[in-house]
Amino acid sequence: MRALLVVNPAATTTSARTRDVLTHALASDLKLEVANTEYRGHARDLARRAAESGTYDVVVALGGDGTVNEVVNGLLHHGPSPSDLPRLAVVPGGSTNVFARALGLPNHAVEATGALLAALREGSERTVGLGLAAGTPGTADEAVPERWFTFCAGFGFDAGVIGRVEQQRERGKRSTHALYVRQTLRQFLGEPHRRQGAITIERPGEDPISDLALSIVCNTSPWTYFGNRPIYASPQASFDTGLDVLGLTKLTTPAVARYATHLLTSTPERGPHGKHAVTLHDLTDFTLQSQVPLPLQMDGDHLGLRTSVTFTGVRHALRVIV
Structure with missing residues (x-):
């Protein structure tokens, strides 16, 4: 079985020695080629070439959710065709690894590699649904191409938090939960649409839902992790269904305190709820429209x-080794 291993050498939770060990372990069972990423978007380019070549059975992403997202977008550059494309495999190497953990993989790279090798020997795989998004620029920039996401997207508040975190990481800060908490508080204090949201959800054949101050789109559950604690924004979201949406119409201090508590105590059966919460399940096509330009994130990017x-929401988009 021929495989391409796409390695992010800047992955936050694996060392060079660990990556070498994992590479040798995979090479014991696979005819393996290894490619290290050298720039943003390189994993996408490598996966695209692997898919177009028609010579690989598997593409393995060793890195965090950002690396996985790039590999998925490379594999699906010409659209989903699960029976013709290489299968995706993931070895988690990031700080959160939501997609890998949602698939049921261990959050430790060595243990995940062992699980991956066992799945390859047994021929164990599944087909997952994914999200596809296309946006209108908030400035006079060029048109934005479509992009796939594996577990979540956010338009507005949470994307603003991620933008702040990325700025801090570019300045040398480590990606920690404390960093996210600090930037969430700063985003909240500077948020101009806390009391009157600017986002409207438009669905074919349905009345629009307007004045949302926050919108999170989930392709699976949980939405993210706080340490080892899973956070469920949309508990019903699944790789086997369409997309789910959590919207909040107010981000006042009492509302934020209430819904932050809901998220931290969420379970697979119950997520955020209340008069300011909008929850939608298993959507195939919808648009988030804003009165003003707002930040967008996909899979934490x-x-x-x-x-x-x-x-x-695209069902049966890609085969994954699990």
Whole structure:
């Protein structure tokens, strides 16, 4: 079985020695080629070439959710065709690894590699649904291409938090939960649409839902992790269904305190709820429209400002080794 291992050498939770060990372990069972990423978007380019070559059975992403997202977008550059594309495998190497953990993989790279090798020997795989989004720029920039996401997207508040975190990481700060908490508080204090949201959800054949101050789109559950604690924004979200949406119409101090508590105590059966919460399940096509340019994120990657984002839930998009 021929495989391409796409390695992010800057992955936050693996050392060079650990990556060498994992590479040798995979090479014992696979005809393995290894490629290290050298720039943002390189994993996407490598996966695209692997898919177009038609010579690989598996593409393995060793890195965090950002590396996985790039590999997925490379594999699906010409659209989903699960029976023709290489299968995706993931070895978690980031700080959170939501996609890998949502698949049921261990959050430790060595243990995950062992699970991956066992799955390859047994021929164990599944087909997952993914999200596809296309946005209208918030400035006079060029049109924004479609982009796939594996577990979540955010338009507005949470994307602003991720943008702040990325700025801090560029300044040398480590990606920690404390960093996210600090930037969430700063985003809240500077948020101009806390009391009157600017986002509207538009769905075919349905009345629009307006005045949202926060919108989170989930492709699976949990939405993220706080340490080892899973956080469920949309508990019903699944790789086997369409997309789910959590929206909040107010971000006042009492509302934020209430819904932050809901998130921290959320379970697979119950997420945020109340009169200011909007929850939608198993959507195939919808648009998030804003009166003003707002930040957009997908799989934890800040993508700049948009005024409109159209989402599509695509079932059976990609085969994954599990």
